[in-house]
Amino acid sequence: xxxxxxxxxxxxxxxxxxxLFLPQYKAKQGVNPEILLQQLNDPTRIIGIDEVAERMITKxxxxxxxxxxxxxxxxxxxxxxxIHIPLAEIAIAAENGTLTxxxxxxxxxxxxxxxxxxxxxxxxxxxxKNTYVLEGGLNNWFTSIIMATPPAETATQVExxxxxxxxxxxxxxGMPLPNQTQGDIKAKAELIxxxxxxxxxxxxxxxxx
Amino acid sequence: MLAAxxxxxxxxxxxxxxxxxxxxxxxxxxxxxxFLSIQKPDNNLKLDTTQMIELLxxxxxxxxxxxxxxxxxxxxxxxxxxDVRNKYEFEVxxxxxxxxxxxxxxxxxxxxxxxEQMQNDSIIVVFYGNDQVxxxxxxxxxxxxxxTNTKVLLGxxxxxxxxxxxxxxxxxxxxxxVMEFATVIENSASEDFYNEIAAPETIVPVERVKNDxxxxxx
Numbered sequence: 427x428x429x430x431x432x433x434x435x436x437x438x439x440x441x442x443x444x445x446l447f448l449p450q451y452k453a454k455q456g457v458n459p460e461i462l463l464q465q466l467n468d469p470t471r472i473i474g475i476d477e478v479a480e481r482m483i484t485k486x487x488x489x490x491x492x493x494x495x496x497x498x499x500x501x502x503x504x505x506x507x508x509i510h511i512p513l514a515e516i517a518i519a520a521e522n523g524t525l526t527x528x529x530x531x532x533x534x535x536x537x538x539x540x541x542x543x544x545x546x547x548x549x550x551x552x553x554x555k556n557t558y559v560l561e562g563g564l565n566n567w568f569t570s571i572i573m574a575t576p577p578a579e580t581a582t583q584v585e586x587x588x589x590x591x592x593x594x595x596x597x598x599x600g601m602p603l604p605n606q607t608q609g610d611i612k613a614k615a616e617l618i619x620x621x622x623x624x625x626x627x628x629x630x631x632x633x634x635x
Numbered sequence: 636m637l638a639a640x641x642x643x644x645x646x647x648x649x650x651x652x653x654x655x656x657x658x659x660x661x662x663x664x665x666x667x668x669x670f671l672s673i674q675k676p677d678n679n680l681k682l683d684t685t686q687m688i689e690l691l692x693x694x695x696x697x698x699x700x701x702x703x704x705x706x707x708x709x710x711x712x713x714x715x716x717x718d719v720r721n722k723y724e725f726e727v728x729x730x731x732x733x734x735x736x737x738x739x740x741x742x743x744x745x746x747x748x749x750x751e752q753m754q755n756d757s758i759i760v761v762f763y764g765n766d767q768v769x770x771x772x773x774x775x776x777x778x779x780x781x782x783t784n785t786k787v788l789l790g791x792x793x794x795x796x797x798x799x800x801x802x803x804x805x806x807x808x809x810x811x812x813v814m815e816f817a818t819v820i821e822n823s824a825s826e827d828f829y830n831e832i833a834a835p836e837t838i839v840p841v842e843r844v845k846n847d848x849x850x851x852x853x
Contacts, residue, residue, distance in 0.1 A: 430652070434659060459742070459779070460742050462776055463742075466771075466775070466776065499812075502817045503817040513691065514688055538810050540768055540771060540810055541810055543771050544691055544771065547771075547772070547775050548687065548688060563810075564812065565809070565813045568813065568814055569814075573814075600820055600823060602823055
């Protein structure tokens with residue numbers, strides 16, 4: 427009788443140790459590729475340039491910009507406040523906790539959106555949360571915001587407002603105001619004598635019938 | 636009487652032990668079922684991120700749009716083009732002999748076995764979407780699952796379409812900067828910045844010539 431109790435207790439202790447190692451085994455299984463692909467194709471991963479610009483200007487503390495380009499690209503130009511983690515070091519950074527910010531959005535960007543998507547794919551596999559990709563990358567940032575071109579006169583009001591917003595963002599990031607330099611242009615234009623047709627009215631009235 | 640009591644005691648004892656052993660066996664059976672029913676995912680990532688980064692940096696996965704036609708008809712190395720766009724986009728137009736596997740259907744059993752077959756036949760699989768990013772996800776996941784015969788079409792179907800139908804080369808190296816960012820920001824401080832960009836149109840009104848002599852009517 428006593429012996430069977432001993433055996434029972436040994437069995438249960440054995441099982442308890444087995445359970446102890448179960449979660450670790452599960453974690454080693456790693457990422458499910460199907461879920462990973464879903465996350466990679468998730469359309470909400472894309473964050474628009476205007477939203478990023480607004481959050482940069484309002485000094486939103488809840489997001490981090492991660493530049494995944496090579497070091498000379500980063501030294502040449504980077505978005506203000508961005509941290510530099512090249513694609514090759516994403517895995518290391520995710521492991522040592524540089525990318526672990528539970529309440530922050532992590533926005534990856536590169537010159538376009540290929541490298542940033544690849545970096546995000548690597549980060550996702552190290553269970554980095556709240557990852558985003560800057561829409562179109564720096565190329566889009568410069569062509570659409572910094573060098574924003576005015577919309578056609580027939581464009582909708584929304585487009586005009588977007589242009590004004592982007593122009594003001596460009597000014598915030600160091601571009602001159604359009605009015606600042608256009609003063610010279612106006613001065614040059616005024617040198618050309620303007621003769622208005624109405625000014626030459628003759629004193630004597632032309633007679634009619 | 637005594638014998639009967641003894642027998643009864645022995646029976647009780649026996650009942651006890653059988654009850655215990657039955658419960659133990661039942662418990663172990665439940666555990667066994669539990670362990671057996673742990674679901675191992677059908678598909679696993681075989682390559683870890685370090686190996687994947689090495690592949691990304693090697694840039695051997697790139698296929699250029701101008702090489703596509705040569706690859707379709709190549710004799711010595713077989714290529715299979717996999718269109719990851721949806722069925723409608725595929726129906727509109729696609730690369731010749733391409734297989735349509737929308738990226739949500741890529742893990743279907745028959746597709747996985749087809750990829751395995753192509754791996755064994757050493758056929759190179761080229762993923763493409765509308766742009767490179769669309770095919771990037773499926774390509775990365777399949778590569779990490781151990782299919783090393785995979786590549787991605789740069790510029791996607793758009794670049795290929797433009798090249799074949801419009802004879803127009805699209806810049807498919809999208810990661811190249813479109814302008815020198817630092818220079819743009821530096822030059823913005825100079826006064827000529829807007830003058831260089833948009834010279835204003837000056838409209839000079841034409842002077843109307845008026846006769847000195849008064850004009851009569853009729």
